[in-house]
Amino acid sequence: MPSKLTKVEKTFLVDDGNNRGPMTMLRVRFHPREEKLVAACADRRAAWFDLTAEADTEVKGRGKCVMGELVCPHEIGWVRSLDFHPSGNQLATGGSDRTLRVWDWKGGRPVEQPTRQVKEHGGWVEAVAFSPDGRQIATAGFDGLVKIWNGADLKLLQTLTGHQRYVDDVAYTSDGARLFSGGEDGCVIVWDTKTWKPLQTIDFGGANNQSGQTPKHSGVHRLAISHDDRWLGVAGGTQLSIFDLQSGEIVAREDRINMQIAFHPQADVLAGGESEAKFWSFEADKFAPPEKDKNGKPKSPQGIPGKSFAAVKRGEWSLGLQFSNDGKQVALGKSNGTVEVYDVS
Secondary structure (H helix, E strand, O other): OOOOEEEOOOEEEOOOOOOOOOOOEEEEEEOOOOOEEEEEEOOOOEEEEEOOOOOOEEEOOOEEEEEOEEEOOOOOOOEEEEEEOOOOOEEEEEEOOOOEEEEEEEOOEEOOOOOEEEOOOOOOEEEEEEOOOOOEEEEEEOOOOEEEEEOOOOOEEEEEOOOOOOEEEEEEOOOOOEEEEEEOOOEEEEEEOOOOOEEEEEEOOOOOOOOOOOHHHOOOOEEEEOOOOOEEEEEEOOEEEEEEOOOOOEEEEEEOOOOOEEEOOOOOEEEEOOOEEEEEEEOHHHOOOOOEOOOOOEOOOOOOOEEEEEEEEOOOOOOOEEEOOOOOEEEEEOOOOEEEEEEEO
């Protein structure tokens, strides 16, 4: 069971050279097969990093850094979301320009021009996820819609309605049988990917009237599913919650750990949190719904059972968080335009 983090002695930084200030990292993704990493950041392009490169650029206040490159341009705003095809041969990006773009991956990086693109959302494309078999792409947007696309030609297959507000994230189970969508309405909707009918709605809570402006204070911000498809992790508002993926019952909650969540791809380990990312080796057999008081009212959920073995302070509005596909590393995005990488052992 992994129980230790060791920081890689490199800082990965992206800068457009225009003195616009730090490029807040929104999401991070490891390439499935190569030692490369991409990040959605506060720019109309994504950041690309070679994890094997030497830290040879001195940057004031940050020491020697590995400088990233800005790739996958959108027209305006930010690249808000991205995901790799399971094969690693393509990268999908979603942006403030309301477009979904797919880029071929060649020579260790995305190509300069998108292979395909579509514009069908009525707002930012906030989340992008390939299905586990790579045949479909799910997107979620500021228009409150979830859309399903054919991965080969970006033909629109389904438009899913049900959220009352901005949809922040989508996640598939490993078998591709279910898709989860979470939004600022405080709800997670579970979709059957054969019929595209909703199976269940899970109430995470925390919705308010500040749609899109202060997402850390409203509803669902990020979703994650455990390696064995048993647990659903939801982060946002002021809390991180774990739900039984079959029943939809809450089984654990951590207050003041919010905005980000990621499960290890092979072990019972999870990480969560924005300004401070906390890591747990959790005891899955001790997850349980809250007990009830004498009046039959559920008590507050328990904290995450198990051992918290690391905490990384990274500053307010530091977002991206993901484990590598083999679970040997974890990447943490920061609001100062950098990504930190830690070995997991």
